[in-house]
Amino acid sequence: MNIVRLTYASRLKKPLGHAALENIMDVTRRNNRKLGVTGALCSSPRGFLQILEGPAAAVNELYNRIVRDPRHACVTLLEYTKVPFREFENWSMAYIRTDEIAKALLHKYSTHHVFDPFAMGPVQARVFLLAITELRAHFLAKQHADSGKRDVGLGGAGSI
Numbered sequence: 001m002n003i004v005r006l007t008y009a010s011r012l013k014k015p016l017g018h019a020a021l022e023n024i025m026d027v028t029r030r031n032n033r034k035l036g037v038t039g040a041l042c043s044s045p046r047g048f049l050q051i052l053e054g055p056a057a058a059v060n061e062l063y064n065r066i067v068r069d070p071r072h073a074c075v076t077l078l079e080y081t082k083v084p085f086r087e088f089e090n091w092s093m094a095y096i097r098t099d100e101i102a103k104a105l106l107h108k109y110s111t112h113h114v115f116d117p118f119a120m121g122p123v124q125a126r127v128f129l130l131a132i133t134e135l136r137a138h139f140l141a142k143q144h145a146d147s148g149k150r151d152v153g154l155g156g157a158g159s160i
């Protein structure tokens, strides 16, 4: 079966609070486990950057649902490609907010210290999400050495 990787950027229609983001992530993790979809989502006041990877049919169906979600707008496809393997295989959806990311790391992947998903190309988006997810995994492994749980919680998780 083909694995595909889909990357998109979107803008927030209006600011989303902690509870709204928590709700999105609860539903996301529940659904993605069932669908066999993995990936990463980065949120900031400027918008979302998300990678979905998994079986083509599941990723396609999910992306259509996400595009129609009224909580964001201007959903813009950055990349859709077949890939030989997953890169976020341990994450039903890694979630990281930009205010948890060190300024130096943001600077490395952006023209300014401010994250803007629309200023990123697909390669940049992928390596950025891989880098912050890897840092988060190390952070969580330190914090929860025994749990073996890798999905990122919201809030209070600390900076990377």
Ligand code: FAD
Binding pocket: 010, 023, 024, 027, 028, 029, 031, 032, 041, 048, 050, 052, 062, 065, 066, 067, 069, 070, 071, 072, 093
């Ligand atoms: P339902 O049980 O039908 O609803 C999901 C929950 O969202 C409910 O609690 C409902 O109250 C709430 N909700 C739905 N619409 C709204 C709204 N307009 N305002 C406030 N609350 C609302 N879903 C995934 O499954 N996987 C993903 O990877 C994923 N990524 C997303 C990324 C972003 C940036 C956004 C904005 C949404 C994402 N979603 C994702 C959510 C997706 O758009 C659908 O809302 C969700 O997939 C519906 O799933 P469901 O039918 O099982 O949930």
